[in-house]
């Protein structure tokens with residue numbers, strides 16, 4: 001019996017995990033500069049959290065969740081996204097009692113039962129951000145600029161930012177009603193999905209990718225025309241802050257979010273020129289979500305992106321992360337006694353913060369030398385019977401080829417003082 005990986009999942013092998021590490025570290029460095037702190041929530045939650053927090057009418061909740069009963073007959077669900085869990089934790093742990101806005105980020109796997117395709121997996125890994133406690137458009141601008149900065153520092157350019165305002169619970173119903181009336185006359189021509197959206201989630205028709213739907217909604221009433229004074233001011237202020245930071249953007253009136261708890265700012269970031277990858281990040285404001293999940297009304301804004309897509313984007317650009325970092329030291333031991341001594345030296349090197357390894361396959365000198373080459377070590381230590389007798393090792397600088405004898409006692413200091421930290 002041969003086991004195979006489940007459909008829609010992937011192994012990240014060592015060669016590729018370097019890229020993942022680079023993406024995560026780059027994101028974390030930027031989070032630190034912007035004063036965002038990490039939160040780690042469970043992989044599964046009570047199913048009802050996602051029904052409320054993601055929305056019953058969404059594809060995610062209707063079709064894509066990994067829901068199961070545990071042995072105690074509780075309905076649990078592997079998290080399909082990060083925001084609901086973060087907001088649940090924010091309410092449960094009373095983080096709203098913090099006098100300052102709460103700025104959080106998370107990194108971790110999410111699960112959706114979808115048709116797997118390039119950059120879309122059933123288990124995928126998201127990096128996301130939630131800023132809770134402020135409705136100031138400056139924090140919207142901060143969140144957007146942070147996302148762009150992360151992608152730039154990962155080496156992605158030709159980024160395209162699209163923004164929109166989706167209004168609020170007071171101005172959106174007016175637009176929604178006009179939109180439904182407008183689309184009702186052409187209902188039969190809409191795609192199947194949009195016909196059912198018309199009753200449940202009409203805003204989503206505006207971002208349908210179907211060409212007929214696109215042309216039918218071309219002249220449809222936009223949210224922009226219906227924003228209330230508060231929402232209009234918020235949107236204008238956001239644009240002003242983006243302008244002052246020199247961030248260029250495209251206003252896209254079709255950029256919508258279907259659910260009522262989404263408010264005002266919506267944005268997407270695309271990486272251009274990388275084929276079908278397109279959108280790499282989506283985000284927006286959700287002033288109604290904390291209330292939906294049982295907290296008080298606390299405004300919030302966030303975004304998320306999947307590491308898998310960024311890996312694709314980086315690969316498509318042929319981004320070179322430089323050479324793999326080699327070891328500091330590789331030990332070559334010849335003979336039984338030398339191996340015992342080498343084991344002790346190896347442990348001592350590692351204790352002194354040097355990266356080091358040795359042969360565990362009982363290989364001859366030549367094969368051990370090749371292993372040292374493959375490890376790209378800066379130094380090689382050679383120990384044989386002669387060296388043990390003299391209580392010394394041969395230390396070879398692999399860059400220059402110079403070699404000398406060094407006593408056991410001086411070994412760590414000699415290497416530590418000469419090593420070039422990479």
Ligand SMILES: [Zn+2]
Nearest residue numbers: 168171228231
């Ligand atoms: Zn409004």
Ligand SMILES: [Zn+2]
Nearest residue numbers: 191194208213
């Ligand atoms: Zn459609």
